[in-house]
Amino acid sequence: MRFRVLTGVILLWCISYSGMAQKFQLPEGTKSQKVSFQLINNLIVMPLEVNGAKLNFILDSGVSKPILFNLSDQDSIELRNVSEITINGLGAGEPIKALNSQGNSFRIKKITNNKQQLFVVLDRDINFSPTLGIPVHGIIGFDLFRDFIVEVNYGRKSIRFHDPEHYRGDKSGKSHSIPITIEDRKAYVEGLVSFENLKDVPVKLLMDTGSSDAVWLFQDLEKGISIPEKHYVDYLGKGLNGSIFGKRTLVSKVQLGDFVLNDAKAAFPDMFSFSSIKDHGDRNGTVGGEILRRFNIVFNYRDGVVNLRKNSFFNDPFRFNMSGLELQHNGVRYIAERITDSRGVVKNDERAFGDVQILMENRTRLSLVPEIIVSGIRAGSPADEAGLREGDVILAVNGKSIHKYKLQEVLNMINEKKGKKVRLLIERYNSDLLFSFTLRDVFEKKP
Structure with a gap:
């Protein structure tokens, strides 16, 4: 399954549910x-x-x-x-x-x-x-x-x-309280979005910690919610009933309460993907993890409020997939590492990689590590133009063997900043190949 790193989405709805009375509980006397x-x-x-x-x-x-x-x-x-x-x-x-x-x-x-x-x-x-x-x-x-x-x-x-009966709230006064409504077991918040420096448009958004994206918007020309001129078609994520595609773009701002996020990443999903949801009511989209993580949040469904407080992530720039590559784990592979120097002395290497290590003649270590492959490529992206293909096995990024890094760290390495040159060593049909490309703004036209 493809789940787009930094832009993936987990959104699931069930047709119906019923059953026994159920309640999560703390031990007696625990607050x-x-x-x-x-x-x-x-x-x-x-x-x-x-x-x-x-x-x-x-x-x-x-x-x-x-x-x-x-x-x-x-x-x-x-x-x-x-x-x-x-x-x-x-x-x-x-x-x-x-x-x-x-x-x-x-x-x-x-x-x-x-x-x-x-x-x-x-x-x-x-x-x-x-x-x-x-x-x-x-x-x-x-x-x-x-x-x-x-x-x-x-x-x-x-x-x-x-425990709601013992919760006394934030006494510091540093958090900001925003009303929410609970509808069909989900929380909705009202905010503002602005398109290409035009007037603010009020929106009602589902608060979804299970979406890794920033904000999704449903096009509504009558209300003033339209797709900005600068956009590109992209894979947005996967729901229970298949892949979701749409258009990625930037909005001038997203505002929740008194908090304003400028030049925020946004997406307009293909509404055919929402065909199973018969009535959106007055909902205009979703606010997901890439915005929510910029706050420390208290969800209080009982009183119909959330309390937001800025954290260290608040001013992080919104990041796009500039390389165009999607990566995922694909089983495991063995890698061989020499553990002695030219004199035959074992090097000081306290960090081992993988779950299984085999020492061979006290000079070489075989380690079982996760294999990372290219699971998708955006058409017209730098990686696509360089000749990368789905199924390519990533071996190294800019000379660094990737088995020493977590999947998310590897993705950050290949999307670090505009103008950076990325060199990828990959394995394809048992041959090692080297590809290079330069990261560019996703809204920048090909030179």
């Missing part, structure tokens, strides 16, 4: 629980146990019920009270079959729920692990936001789940 997470591609990935199996879930405020979609690295997991259902979501494909499982035991550190409903998607293509670089098994959203005041500290990469 809150802190949970550390990994921030990968603007997404919150946190540990969660399902019926005793230790898994990784994305915290996704855009999803109604937990969905389990990847158990490839798990020996077994117990599923209780299972029946077959149909799940619908974004994309142009057909609805897919899934399992509805009732009465499952969920645990997040000391937080528990022993009557949790869970949907299980058996389609192997629904797997975000290769493109995120770590095992990811599912998504969870509304049930946690319903039962707790959820405080997300993107700067420290931690979440604190507060």
